[in-house]
Amino acid sequence: MGQQKVLFEAKDMFKSFGVTKALKEVKLELKSSEVLGLIGENGSGKSTLASIIAGIWAADSGSMFLEGQQYFPKNSMEANYSGICMILQEKSTFDHLSAANNIFIGAEKRFVKAGILDGRRMKREAAKVLQEIGASHISPSDMIGNLSFEDGKLVELARAVSIKPKILIVDETTTALSRTGRDILYLIMEKMKKGGNSVIFISHDIDEMVDKCDRLTVLRDGNYVDTLEKKDFSTQVIRRLMVGREISDNYYRTDSESCKNEEIVLQVKDVIAGKLDNISFSLHKGEILGFGGLADCGMHDIGRIAFGLLSTDTGEVKDAKGKKIEAPAQAMSRKIGYIAKNRDQEALMTNSPILDNICIASYDKLSKNGCILPGRENKFVDYLADQLEIKMQDSKQYVMELSGGNKQKVALAKWLGFGADILILDCPTRGIDIGIKSNLYNLMIKLKKEGKSIILISEELPEVIGMSDRVIILKNGRISGEFRREAHPTESLLIDYMV
Amino acid sequence: MKNQKENIVLKKINFKTIFPYLGLVGVIVFFQIYSGGRVLSTANFKAIISECFFIIIGVTGYIFIMAQGNLDFSIGSVMGLCCATAAVGAGIHPLLAIPFAVVPGIIAGYINGFVHVKLKIGSLIGTMSVQYIVNGILVLALAGGSLTAPISMLQWNTLTVKFIVIIIVLSAGFYVFRFTAYGKRCRAIGSCAEAAKQSGVKIGKLKIAAFMTVGAISGLLGFFSLIRTGTSTVLTGSELFMNVLCAALLGGIPLSGGAGAKFSSAVIGSLTMAFLTNGMVLMGLSTYDKQLIKGIVFLITIAISFERKNLVVIK
Numbered sequence: 001m002g003q004q005k006v007l008f009e010a011k012d013m014f015k016s017f018g019v020t021k022a023l024k025e026v027k028l029e030l031k032s033s034e035v036l037g038l039i040g041e042n043g044s045g046k047s048t049l050a051s052i053i054a055g056i057w058a059a060d061s062g063s064m065f066l067e068g069q070q071y072f073p074k075n076s077m078e079a080n081y082s083g084i085c086m087i088l089q090e091k092s093t094f095d096h097l098s099a100a101n102n103i104f105i106g107a108e109k110r111f112v113k114a115g116i117l118d119g120r121r122m123k124r125e126a127a128k129v130l131q132e133i134g135a136s137h138i139s140p141s142d143m144i145g146n147l148s149f150e151d152g153k154l155v156e157l158a159r160a161v162s163i164k165p166k167i168l169i170v171d172e173t174t175t176a177l178s179r180t181g182r183d184i185l186y187l188i189m190e191k192m193k194k195g196g197n198s199v200i201f202i203s204h205d206i207d208e209m210v211d212k213c214d215r216l217t218v219l220r221d222g223n224y225v226d227t228l229e230k231k232d233f234s235t236q237v238i239r240r241l242m243v244g245r246e247i248s249d250n251y252y253r254t255d256s257e258s259c260k261n262e263e264i265v266l267q268v269k270d271v272i273a274g275k276l277d278n279i280s281f282s283l284h285k286g287e288i289l290g291f292g293g294l295a296d297c298g299m300h301d302i303g304r305i306a307f308g309l310l311s312t313d314t315g316e317v318k319d320a321k322g323k324k325i326e327a328p329a330q331a332m333s334r335k336i337g338y339i340a341k342n343r344d345q346e347a348l349m350t351n352s353p354i355l356d357n358i359c360i361a362s363y364d365k366l367s368k369n370g371c372i373l374p375g376r377e378n379k380f381v382d383y384l385a386d387q388l389e390i391k392m393q394d395s396k397q398y399v400m401e402l403s404g405g406n407k408q409k410v411a412l413a414k415w416l417g418f419g420a421d422i423l424i425l426d427c428p429t430r431g432i433d434i435g436i437k438s439n440l441y442n443l444m445i446k447l448k449k450e451g452k453s454i455i456l457i458s459e460e461l462p463e464v465i466g467m468s469d470r471v472i473i474l475k476n477g478r479i480s481g482e483f484r485r486e487a488h489p490t491e492s493l494l495i496d497y498m499v
Numbered sequence: 500m501k502n503q504k505e506n507i508v509l510k511k512i513n514f515k516t517i518f519p520y521l522g523l524v525g526v527i528v529f530f531q532i533y534s535g536g537r538v539l540s541t542a543n544f545k546a547i548i549s550e551c552f553f554i555i556i557g558v559t560g561y562i563f564i565m566a567q568g569n570l571d572f573s574i575g576s577v578m579g580l581c582c583a584t585a586a587v588g589a590g591i592h593p594l595l596a597i598p599f600a601v602v603p604g605i606i607a608g609y610i611n612g613f614v615h616v617k618l619k620i621g622s623l624i625g626t627m628s629v630q631y632i633v634n635g636i637l638v639l640a641l642a643g644g645s646l647t648a649p650i651s652m653l654q655w656n657t658l659t660v661k662f663i664v665i666i667i668v669l670s671a672g673f674y675v676f677r678f679t680a681y682g683k684r685c686r687a688i689g690s691c692a693e694a695a696k697q698s699g700v701k702i703g704k705l706k707i708a709a710f711m712t713v714g715a716i717s718g719l720l721g722f723f724s725l726i727r728t729g730t731s732t733v734l735t736g737s738e739l740f741m742n743v744l745c746a747a748l749l750g751g752i753p754l755s756g757g758a759g760a761k762f763s764s765a766v767i768g769s770l771t772m773a774f775l776t777n778g779m780v781l782m783g784l785s786t787y788d789k790q791l792i793k794g795i796v797f798l799i800t801i802a803i804s805f806e807r808k809n810l811v812v813i814k
């Protein structure tokens with residue numbers, strides 16, 4: 001291993017956003033043919049560092065070397081030309097363009113002959129790339145806006161592969177992907193390595209990091225902490241380096257009794273909608289109901305119908321009193337809250353201050369005689385931000401400036417402040433670090449004890465198993481299995497029901 | 500980990516935040532010099548208020564539409580039509596002129612909203628069509644002539660009345676925009692409609708409500724136009740849209756709406772527009788010269804505000 005040559009190096013990197021020092025003298029060394037993991041808590045500067053390498057931001061100071069040459073990209077296109085390409089944490093495809101257009105965005109020149117874009121050749125090539133990465137279920141002419149979040153990510157991957165990069169940066173993408181999507185990603189990473197190229201891989205899943213990475217660089221609060229060799233990997237050590245203190249191993253629920261409360265708070269009956277095909281289930285008071293399945297199984301639509309976002313073709317969604325729920329505002333009047341998987345486009349107004357994002361669901365509560373006083377709003381937000389330990393400058397800061405995990409906390413704060421009795425969480429731990437994750441799990445347990453009910457939709461089977469009173473597995477839009485907590489379903493058993 | 504409240508965030512002086520203020524001061528200083536000190540004289544105060552009146556009230560209604568990221572092209576023609584209906588009402592009884600002006604405005608606003616929300620036509624195209632339809636109706640109804648109001652109504656057109664109306668409309672607008680759920684939700688829609696919807700905002704309803712508000716305001720302006728000139732012609736209101744949009748953009752309200760829409764912009768922009776128009780009158784420019792200059796100013800502001808859409812966040 002030691003004799004591998006250095007492919008890329010970054011030294012003394014500094015970057016501030018206003019008063020936030022996102023990077024302080026950070027360094028990074030990437031050898032050829034390796035997967036380097038970049039790990040750290042939310043807001044530790046991983047995305048910032050990665051974005052600088054990919055030419056999206058410029059560092060305040062510091063120097064970078066690609067294959068021994070000074071490297072200083074002015075923008076991401078230039079980084080692409082130098083062979084560096086990044087998959088962003090958030091969705092970064094163009095909704096109104098087709099998959100093919102997205103894959104070859106910025107490279108359309110390749111298909112232009114005598115001033116005319118050869119759309120057909122572009123689609124053919126796009127199909128080839130999609131085929132190559134194993135995502136042939138996406139058609140090149142599909143509009144991105146009509147694809148699921150995951151498929152959008154796969155299109156981004158296809159775009160990256162089509163550039164044939166020397167360095168591929170994957171920022172917190174796995175949690176947006178289902179098993180099949182992940183396998184596609186891992187395969188691409190493997191191929192990169194075989195071809196003598198390298199990958200910078202960012203994830204909050206320590207087991208995944210240990211499994212996939214050759215070396216691990218740890219950041220904490222914008223500081224470089226350490227780089228571990230594969231032989232020194234241990235979950236405990238990594239965690240300690242990340243957080244700066246010992247963190248307990250087990251953060252899921254410890255009890256093994258499922259909820260026995262018979263009181264129904266939400267009932268879904270014979271619903272056909274979106275990808276769902278004849279779904280019925282009921283949610284009980286104080287219950288955590290988990291949903292799992294493969295990418296296309298329709299589990300994300302469960303959240304959408306339960307919140308009244310997606311209207312049903314047949315069947316109905318009813319509350320405790322048997323009243324129908326057909327629109328989000330209606331769902332909210334029954335104290336239901338929902339956090340979409342596509343956080344930046346659906347759950348948050350990233351172009352607005354944190355304050356507005358947290359208060360928006362609670363205006364009715366915050367107003368007195370029709371008037372919402374700034375003082376009340378501030379108190380409300382400060383309390384929630386403190387509770388959830390949101391890392392921010394102040395509540396006037398725009399959400400788009402926050403790190404991924406902190407954005408998620410803002411979305412959670414909105415519904416905690418609203419006081420939801422039923423919380424629908426679609427991939428709630430996407431992009432959240434272990435510290436916050438365990439906070440979130442504790443919070444879920446606390447809410448459960450208070451008699452609130454939770455629908456937990458997640459790609460992470462351990463999480464679904466670890467937190468739910470009952471797990472429902474979907475397959476092709478139908479329920480293929482249901483397991484109570486005391487039955488102790490294992491991951492492999494659930495997978496059998498998924499495929 | 501805690502809110503770093505104690506960090507005093509130094510405001511980076513950004514050209515775009517101070518542009519509206521610079522614009523206002525620049526316009527005043529320029530005309531003060533070139534008109535030989537007449538702009539800031541007590542004699543001119545009344546003219547400024549009159550000039551400001553229609554713009555500032557128009558922008559106060561318009562800011563709700565703009566906060567949602569929408570536009571309404573039809574306000575001028577609606578004002579024209581409402582001026583005519585007000586004249587008809589005034590013929591029955593002078594006090595009837597007010598409801599006769601406002602109600603058709605609200606109806607026109609509802610139609611705008613319906614076209615945009617229910618028929619799902621972009622506000623640009625939708626309101627533009629409505630503008631032509633309303634204009635057509637007005638031309639047909641006036642049949643080449645004009646309607647007049649009883650002379651007695653002209654005495655309502657005093658500085659005090661205008662001043663009071665401005666104060667009332669401005670404070671009501673400010674209050675609703677800043678301190679009520681409605682105003683906050685309007686901005687939320689402009690910021691991200693999908694997220695607003697998933698937070699319980701009834702987008703369609705609020706959009707229609709904003710169009711109706713602007714319609715009502717246009718109607719009110721139709722009434723004031725009637726008591727100012729005593730007549731209703733096909734040209735009534737024809738300058739309103741341009742003046743209001745220009746004022747809004749000069750004041751710094753972004754076309755994309757959202758959290759960047761500030762109420763102070765409405766006031767600053769209106770004053771700038773009023774001083775600009777008034778200054779040009781004082782300098783004795785012809786209507787065509789005025790239009791030429793306004794067109795150029797409009798273009799410059801659009802160019803500057805368009806960049807704002809990329810939202811350089813000011814901390």
Ligand SMILES: Nc1ncnc2c1ncn2[C@@H]1O[C@H](COP(=O)(O)OP(=O)(O)OP(=O)(O)O)[C@@H](O)[C@H]1O
Pocket residue numbers: 017018020021022040041042043044045046047048049089172391392400401402403404405406431433
């Ligand atoms: N555009 C921006 N403007 C202001 N501050 C920013 C901006 N982008 C990032 N920051 C701040 O820089 C810090 C580092 O953020 P970064 O996104 O790099 O974290 P991260 O390690 O990727 O976290 P996560 O795991 O949550 O994605 C955070 O405190 C964040 O609030």
Ligand SMILES: [Mg+2]
Pocket residue numbers: 046047048089171172403404
């Ligand atoms: Mg990040």
